[in-house]
Amino acid sequence: MRTAISPLALLQPRSLRDALRMLRDEGPLTPLAGCTDLYVGLNAGALADRRFLNIWGLDALRGIELRGDVLRIGALATYSEIVRSADVRRLLPMLAAASREIGAVQIQNRGTIGGNIANGSPAGDTLPVLAAADALVELRGLDWTRTVPFTGFYTGYRASIRRPDELITAVNVPRVEGAQWFRKVGARSAQSISKVVMAGVRAGRPRVALGSVAPTVVRARRTEDALASGAPIAEAQRILQEEISPIDDIRSTVAYRREVASRLLAQFWAATR
Amino acid sequence: MTAAYRPIVFTLNGRRVSLRVHPLKRLLDVLREDCGLTGTKEGCGEGECGACTVLVDGRAVNACLVPAAQAAGAKVVTIEGLKGRHPLQRAFAEHGGAQCGICTPGMILAAAALGPRPTMDEVRTGLAGNVCRCTGYEGVYRAIQKQEAGSRKTEGRRQKPEATGRKPGARRRAPNSRIPNPEPRIPMLRRRRT
Numbered sequence: 001m002r003t004a005i006s007p008l009a010l011l012q013p014r015s016l017r018d019a020l021r022m023l024r025d026e027g028p029l030t031p032l033a034g035c036t037d038l039y040v041g042l043n044a045g046a047l048a049d050r051r052f053l054n055i056w057g058l059d060a061l062r063g064i065e066l067r068g069d070v071l072r073i074g075a076l077a078t079y080s081e082i083v084r085s086a087d088v089r090r091l092l093p094m095l096a097a098a099s100r101e102i103g104a105v106q107i108q109n110r111g112t113i114g115g116n117i118a119n120g121s122p123a124g125d126t127l128p129v130l131a132a133a134d135a136l137v138e139l140r141g142l143d144w145t146r147t148v149p150f151t152g153f154y155t156g157y158r159a160s161i162r163r164p165d166e167l168i169t170a171v172n173v174p175r176v177e178g179a180q181w182f183r184k185v186g187a188r189s190a191q192s193i194s195k196v197v198m199a200g201v202r203a204g205r206p207r208v209a210l211g212s213v214a215p216t217v218v219r220a221r222r223t224e225d226a227l228a229s230g231a232p233i234a235e236a237q238r239i240l241q242e243e244i245s246p247i248d249d250i251r252s253t254v255a256y257r258r259e260v261a262s263r264l265l266a267q268f269w270a271a272t273r
Numbered sequence: 274m275t276a277a278y279r280p281i282v283f284t285l286n287g288r289r290v291s292l293r294v295h296p297l298k299r300l301l302d303v304l305r306e307d308c309g310l311t312g313t314k315e316g317c318g319e320g321e322c323g324a325c326t327v328l329v330d331g332r333a334v335n336a337c338l339v340p341a342a343q344a345a346g347a348k349v350v351t352i353e354g355l356k357g358r359h360p361l362q363r364a365f366a367e368h369g370g371a372q373c374g375i376c377t378p379g380m381i382l383a384a385a386a387l388g389p390r391p392t393m394d395e396v397r398t399g400l401a402g403n404v405c406r407c408t409g410y411e412g413v414y415r416a417i418q419k420q421e422a423g424s425r426k427t428e429g430r431r432q433k434p435e436a437t438g439r440k441p442g443a444r445r446r447a448p449n450s451r452i453p454n455p456e457p458r459i460p461m462l463r464r465r466r467t
Contacts, residue, residue, distance in 0.1 A: 001318065005298055008295075008297050010297050010342055012296070034338075035339060035340060036335075039320070039337070039339075039340070040338070043299075043319055043338075044318075052297065054340070054342055054343065056343045057343075057345075080332070103402060104398075104401040105333050105386070105398070105399055105402055106320065106323055106326055106334050106335045106383070107320055107335070107402065109329075109332045109333060109334050110334050110339070189401075190398075190402060191321055191404075
């Protein structure tokens with residue numbers, strides 16, 4: 001491990017309320033859940049954070065349940081729990097598909113959906129699913145709870161509207177009508193980070209969201225408009241190119257990402273016909 | 274300095290341990306340095322290779338990505354917990370599932386988490402996070418698939434149950450109690466008695 005841990009501090013709350021009080025009074029603190037991202041940074045000596053909040057044991061943030069028509073997924077639900085959930089598989093199969101392709105079993109047993117959201121990587125695999133599903137993020141502070149549309153959660157690269165004294169407590173997904181579709185393109189099917197990832201919903205008004213093609217997850221609304229209006233797929237593909245802004249990086253190139261995004265859109269449209 | 278840390282209590286290979294270590298120390302380092310269990314290997318240190326796989330409450334995790342504080346109250350099983358007597362250990366030896374050995378403890382624990390009769394699909398998915406640079410994986414998969422048959426075959430060939438000084442039919446339970454454990458019969462895997 002390339003980070004010296006002796007100067008680091010870990011605060012250990014006993015309850016959600018305790019955790020929220022610590023965030024308000026003893027911050028800034030970085031919440032730690034499954035550690036599948038933060039410990040990679042810590043191991044590499046690439047994490048500047050020095051004070052952490054251990055939220056892994058907060059049972060109030062666990063569990064996946066159906067509340068009326070809304071699927072409520074606790075922030076600490078792991079990818080394994082999501083894959084095993086009969087409610088997720090029935091109502092939000094594209095989230096089960098995405099969770100199944102994150103890392104491998106060891107990562108799926110520890111990584112959480114709340115962590116995927118909080119980490120805010122443009123390559124986060126559940127993020128296009130949540131964007132396409134019109135999910136809502138529940139944020140709690142010591143004296144308040146607010147629920148915000150996931151599509152408005154990010155303000156820039158790894159930046160969000162979450163205040164430093166708030167925790168992501170759950171993600172709420174209203175019933176999704178129509179056929180769901182998910183596809184991740186990476187170097188191999190396990191353990192790879194996406195070059196391009198896309199989730200789609202085929203309904204009266206289709207929904208399309210992509211990851212790894214912009215500083216944040218992208219909901220391609222003009223592409224959706226084109227598809228909804230019955231425009232030919234080539235036209236929708238042309239518009240999609242205007243809605244994404246991929247970069248060259250260690251995992252892929254602009255040209256490859258543009259080509260793959262285009263093809264994924266066509267695949268989605270053909271597969272859900 | 275160490276005395277300032279609150280004790281972290283968990284079950285390690287069936288025994289309760291209480292350790293005063295930094296709460297952010299990696300479980301991998303706690304196992305190797307504070308518990309002296311060096312069977313858990315460090316490969317990449319970033320959750321890619323699976324060499325440090327251990328079982329936490331029966332599930333495979335990367336010990337390089339677990340802070341000690343999060344092991345509190347959990348049941349942790351390392352390769353030492355299988356005591357060299359697990360059918361998978363014998364099968365890996367018999368079917369060429371192990372070569373240099375660095376990935377092997379993680380492979381065996383990831384396989385143990387799948388239960389006794391995984392399908393080939395479950396094996397490939399369950400071990401997708403365990404990287405090996407020697408074997409080409411086929412020997413590993415074959416070992417996991419043949420773990421039961423392999424141990425029966427060995428029983429007939431090597432020695433009678435009475436020869437071990439244990440009652441016929443008596444079996445020890447591995448810490449991962451879903452899998453019944455026959456007697457040790459491979460000398461190279463038997464733990465040295467001191």
